[in-house]
Amino acid sequence: MFKWNKNKCLRCGGCISVCPNDALELTEHGIVRDEKKCINCGICELFCPVGAIKVKKNENK
Amino acid sequence: MRDVIIVGAGPGGSATAKHLSEKGYSVALYEKRQEIGAPKRCGEGISLGRVERLGLNPPKNCIRQKIDGAKIYAPSGKAVEIDYGKDSGYILERKMFDKWLAEEAARKGAFVQAKTYIKDVVRERGRVSGVKGESCSEKFEEKSKILVAADGVESKISRVAGLNTTCNPLLIDSGVQFEMAGIEIEDPKKIHLYFGNKIAPRGYLWIFPKGKDVANVGIGIIGNCTIPAIDYLKKFVENKEELKKGSILEVNAGSIPVGGFLKKMTLDNFLIVGDAAYQVNPIHGGGIYEAQFAGRIAAEVIDEALQKKNTSDKQLNKYNIEWWKQRGNSLRKIEKLREVVENLSDEDFNYLADKLTGEDLVNFTRGNSLVTLAKLLLKRPHLIKLAKALF
Ligand SMILES: Cc1cc2nc3c(=O)[nH]c(=O)nc-3n(C[C@H](O)[C@H](O)[C@H](O)COP(=O)(O)OP(=O)(O)OC[C@H]3O[C@@H](n4cnc5c(N)ncnc54)[C@H](O)[C@@H]3O)c2cc1C
Numbered sequence: 001m002f003k004w005n006k007n008k009c010l011r012c013g014g015c016i017s018v019c020p021n022d023a024l025e026l027t028e029h030g031i032v033r034d035e036k037k038c039i040n041c042g043i044c045e046l047f048c049p050v051g052a053i054k055v056k057k058n059e060n061k
Numbered sequence: 062m063r064d065v066i067i068v069g070a071g072p073g074g075s076a077t078a079k080h081l082s083e084k085g086y087s088v089a090l091y092e093k094r095q096e097i098g099a100p101k102r103c104g105e106g107i108s109l110g111r112v113e114r115l116g117l118n119p120p121k122n123c124i125r126q127k128i129d130g131a132k133i134y135a136p137s138g139k140a141v142e143i144d145y146g147k148d149s150g151y152i153l154e155r156k157m158f159d160k161w162l163a164e165e166a167a168r169k170g171a172f173v174q175a176k177t178y179i180k181d182v183v184r185e186r187g188r189v190s191g192v193k194g195e196s197c198s199e200k201f202e203e204k205s206k207i208l209v210a211a212d213g214v215e216s217k218i219s220r221v222a223g224l225n226t227t228c229n230p231l232l233i234d235s236g237v238q239f240e241m242a243g244i245e246i247e248d249p250k251k252i253h254l255y256f257g258n259k260i261a262p263r264g265y266l267w268i269f270p271k272g273k274d275v276a277n278v279g280i281g282i283i284g285n286c287t288i289p290a291i292d293y294l295k296k297f298v299e300n301k302e303e304l305k306k307g308s309i310l311e312v313n314a315g316s317i318p319v320g321g322f323l324k325k326m327t328l329d330n331f332l333i334v335g336d337a338a339y340q341v342n343p344i345h346g347g348g349i350y351e352a353q354f355a356g357r358i359a360a361e362v363i364d365e366a367l368q369k370k371n372t373s374d375k376q377l378n379k380y381n382i383e384w385w386k387q388r389g390n391s392l393r394k395i396e397k398l399r400e401v402v403e404n405l406s407d408e409d410f411n412y413l414a415d416k417l418t419g420e421d422l423v424n425f426t427r428g429n430s431l432v433t434l435a436k437l438l439l440k441r442p443h444l445i446k447l448a449k450a451l452f
Contacts, residue, residue, distance in 0.1 A: 010100075010237075010312060010313070010314040012102060012313075012314035012315045012316070013213070013214065013215030013315070013316065014214075014215075014233075014235055014236075014314065014315060014316040016215040016217075017214040017215050017216075017233055017316040018230035018233055018284055018316070019227075020227055020230065022217075022220055022227065025217070026215065043230050043284075043285070046284065046285045046286065046287065047230065047233070047235050047284040047285070047316075048235070048289060049235045049236060049237035049289055049290040049291055049314045049315075050237060050289055050290075050291045050314060051289035051291070051292075
């Protein structure tokens with residue numbers, strides 16, 4: 001699960017800069033995640049300076 | 062067909078564009094934002110020496126405040142004062158400054174276009190040979206002999222082009238800032254930096270005055286903190302009498318690389334400049350200078366390559382060599398210093414604040430006199446291992 005809070009987000013691109021698998025993109029519609037690339041690692045959630053991302057880690061990992 | 066296409070009109074992209082246009086090349090500079098320079102992602106501090114070294118003479122409206130020195134606060138509250146000399150630092154207005162840099166590029170003949178998002182690269186026989194993008198929602202494709210990625214920390218272009226620039230996420234700090242007004246600043250001719258693991262884990266918190274009652278109040282912290290940077294910043298503001306009643310004119314955020322320099326920043330027909338290659342001073346996070354300096358090196362290397370009609374990776378490798386020689390090696394030393402600083406406890410900070418002078422600190426941030434610091438660390442048994450890293 002990947003939840004992006006568009007009202008909190010400042011569109012700074014921080015999450016993109018730390019994503020280890022290049023799964024995020026900042027478009028006109030906001031942060032878009034490529035589900036196939038995302039590995040649910042949660043690094044973007046921790047990194048986000050304003051707490052605008054919530055990731056539920058893979059339970060079986 | 063352009064000689065050079067540059068992606069991203071931050072300081073790095075605009076500097077590269079200006080230098081190349083000056084030499085007579087046909088250059089296009091594309092920026093995804095609708096307004097170059099806004100919103101800013103920056104504390105806006107740069108030293109006069111750096112501005113001069115870049116050969117810049119920015120118009121008055123780009124400079125908000127002239128700075129004489131710094132005050133660095135240990136967790137105990139004890140401050141070490143640094144005297145830089147009268148008016149030897151600037152707090153810029155990046156919106157004006159970045160736009161002026163792009164203007165300068167345009168003046169020299171570069172074609173600059175805002176609201177133009179570069180999505181992908183074009184390839185010819187496997188080599189990068191141009192870009193695919195969308196300008197004011199119209200799709201386009203354009204070819205170039207060389208492509209420069211100056212697209213900042215969120216750089217996609219390098220990865221699309223085939224250079225894996227992904228770095229350890231812990232080498233990027235998470236930053237957020239309020240531009241505040243109606244506040245009291247104890248000494249508006251100084252920048253104020255606050256250290257401590259409770260204030261700003263791994264990083265620091267800054268007050269960069271833009272006038273006597275206006276300032277950028279910001280913070281950069283390690284990227285794996287479970288508490289978001291903005292919460293640390295809010296707490297600091299709320300607990301500080303002088304700031305508490307202030308207004309917030311802007312909320313800015315962004316990533317601040319603190320190391321992870323790339324050995325290889327080139328491919329055939331392609332190179333990277335600025336934040337996109339993590340070219341930032343790892344101790345204070347300053348990259349306005351670094352991006353433009355790298356842009357100048359890039360322009361020289363590209364000039365030679367185009368003259369020789371050889372834009373291969375091998376030819377462009379000169380950029381890697383020159384950047385490491387002129388900047389990388391000394392920034393790498395500063396990175397070692399940061400590695401030490403991030404391991405200091407609040408007690409260690411307090412200890413150092415008692416022992417060090419402002420002059421020492423200035424030297425350290427330039428990568429000099431690190432032996433002085435190492436010697437002090439050696440006196441604290443638990444820091445001996447760290448000290449060794451500095452020799
Ligand atoms: C909170 C914070 C405070 C800072 N404080 C300071 C400071 O006080 N002093 C200092 O020297 N440095 C500071 N920095 C660092 C400084 O802002 C950067 O190092 C500097 O802006 C780097 O310049 P650049 O040209 O490499 O990248 P940027 O300025 O980031 O420019 C990159 C540009 O590329 C554009 N772009 C990205 N992708 C695309 C695409 N696909 N197509 C088209 N355009 C694209 C972006 O919109 C952006 O405008 C700070 C950074 C942060 C986050």
